[in-house]
Amino acid sequence: MDELDCTIVNRLQEGFPVVARPFAAVASELGLDEDDLIARVGRLVDKGALSRFGPMYQVERMGGAFSLAALRVPRAAFDRVTRIVNALPEVAHSYERAHDYNMWFVLATETPAGIAAAVAKIEQATGLPVLNLPKLREFFVDLKLTADAP
Amino acid sequence: MNDVRGIALDAADRRIVVATQAGLPLTPEPYHAVARAVGLAPEEVMRRLQRMLDLGVIRRIGAVPNHYALGVRANGMSVWDVDDARVNELGARVGALSFVSHCYHRPRVPPHWRYNLFAMVHGRERGEVEVKVAEIADLLGVACRAQDVLYSTRILKKTGLRIKTVLSAEC
Numbered sequence: 001m002d003e004l005d006c007t008i009v010n011r012l013q014e015g016f017p018v019v020a021r022p023f024a025a026v027a028s029e030l031g032l033d034e035d036d037l038i039a040r041v042g043r044l045v046d047k048g049a050l051s052r053f054g055p056m057y058q059v060e061r062m063g064g065a066f067s068l069a070a071l072r073v074p075r076a077a078f079d080r081v082t083r084i085v086n087a088l089p090e091v092a093h094s095y096e097r098a099h100d101y102n103m104w105f106v107l108a109t110e111t112p113a114g115i116a117a118a119v120a121k122i123e124q125a126t127g128l129p130v131l132n133l134p135k136l137r138e139f140f141v142d143l144k145l146t147a148d149a150p
Numbered sequence: 151m152n153d154v155r156g157i158a159l160d161a162a163d164r165r166i167v168v169a170t171q172a173g174l175p176l177t178p179e180p181y182h183a184v185a186r187a188v189g190l191a192p193e194e195v196m197r198r199l200q201r202m203l204d205l206g207v208i209r210r211i212g213a214v215p216n217h218y219a220l221g222v223r224a225n226g227m228s229v230w231d232v233d234d235a236r237v238n239e240l241g242a243r244v245g246a247l248s249f250v251s252h253c254y255h256r257p258r259v260p261p262h263w264r265y266n267l268f269a270m271v272h273g274r275e276r277g278e279v280e281v282k283v284a285e286i287a288d289l290l291g292v293a294c295r296a297q298d299v300l301y302s303t304r305i306l307k308k309t310g311l312r313i314k315t316v317l318s319a320e321c
Contacts, residue, residue: 007232012213015233017202020192021178034178041213044174051216052310054174055199057167061207062159068268086307097227101263103306131263137238139231139245139253 002033002048008040009049036060066092067134071100071126078081078102090118101131136146159207162190163198170199174211178227222272224301226279228286229257233297237267239277240290245271247289264296276301 001009007030017025027037037060044050059066073081078096085091085105094105107118159167165188175183181199185192202208217225232240237255244267246254252270269286273279283299 007216011220012155012214013215016174016213017212018181018196018203018211020181020196022180038176038178044213045173046217050213052173052214053173053176053212055170055202055211056209056214057171058207061205062167068254078241082306091307093300093308094306096306097300097302099298099300101300104300104302104320105307131259131265132297133256133259133268135254135256137241137255139241139255150191 001044005040005044005049008037012041012050013054014076016030057118059108059110062110064108064110064112065115065121065134067107067115069105069122069133070131071103071122072101073103073126073127073128077126081126081128085122088118090114090121111117152275159202162188162194163202165189166198217272221274224273224276224279226271226273226276226283227300228269228283229283229298229300230267230269230286230294231264232267232290233295234266234294236293241259241267242294243286243289244286247286249273250286262307265298270282271299 011026011030016022019025020118021034021039023037023140024034027034030037041050043054045053051076071081071085082094085094085103090107090109091104094103096102097104107115109115109118115132115134119132122128154281160214166184169184170189174180177183179192181195182192185195188195190198199208199211203211213236241253246252247269250269251272252268255266256268258264260284270281271286272281274306279299279301283297287294287297
């Protein structure tokens with residue numbers, strides 16, 4: 001990423017306007033052409049610097065639910081369990097972490113009852129008990145990562 | 151216990167959610183492209199997106215950077231066993247620290263899990279995360295009885311939210 005890419009990433013974390021030509025609006029703020037901005041955003045998405053670009057929906061506000069859950073997976077079973085967990089559409093993302101609880105994943109479902117159903121499915125398919133840690137409260141401050149040119 | 155309630159979305163809102171959850175089209179008039187895909191007027195799509203923003207159904211519209219691509223290689227989930235009577239007050243202070251990207255109060259699950267406060271801390275390497283974790287420890291002081299930091303060693307899946315037709319986030 002060059003300096004301009006960083007400026008674009010930082011600016012686009014601040015929000016994107018809901019107007020007929022939003023890229024033109026942001027481009028003029030940054031002193032760019034609309035087409036250049038669109039092309040650069042496309043490249044940043046293609047090369048994975050942006051994991052996505054668009055609205056960030058809050059599932060709970062739509063009646064859905066999120067939970068953070070974890071498994072203690074025996075080393076030898078790790079790949080098999082990863083396949084089982086990742087195959088579920090309810091699993092939005094999963095990470096391996098250096099801990100006794102070595103697999104952590106976020107469940108996102110369309111109803112609160114969907115979380116329990118997904119947990120049951122994972123327990124049944126893996127034979128492992130799920131540590132289910134739904135948030136009780138979020139202390140939310142919308143902070144952005146700062147992109148710096150290397 | 152969650153302080154958020156579901157907000158009624160109608161069928162047209164849901165079509166917009168489904169059409170945009172993977173991202174906005176990268177064209178000069180992205181909302182017009184969405185409008186064509188869902189069979190609504192562009193003004194109607196923009197009005198509905200703005201309403202969802204105002205209601206918090208959409209947290210924001212914009213870019214979601216990949217931490218790793220930004221040189222953030224150490225991603226530590228710090229977990230804390232904090233006095234339940236003080237967790238709201240302390241969680242709010244930890245959540246306000248500039249380097250904490252997400253902060254949550256979660257249940258304990260004895261005997262397996264004793265930690266009730268979670269704070270995500272990112273850094274270019276682990277040493278940077280450790281310095282930040284020490285700052286949190288200072289802030290919590292005697293209210294903290296135990297702590298741990300779980301570093302991610304691999305991303306196994308990252309698709310974000312996918313709803314089918316009814317609804318469907320980031321973390």
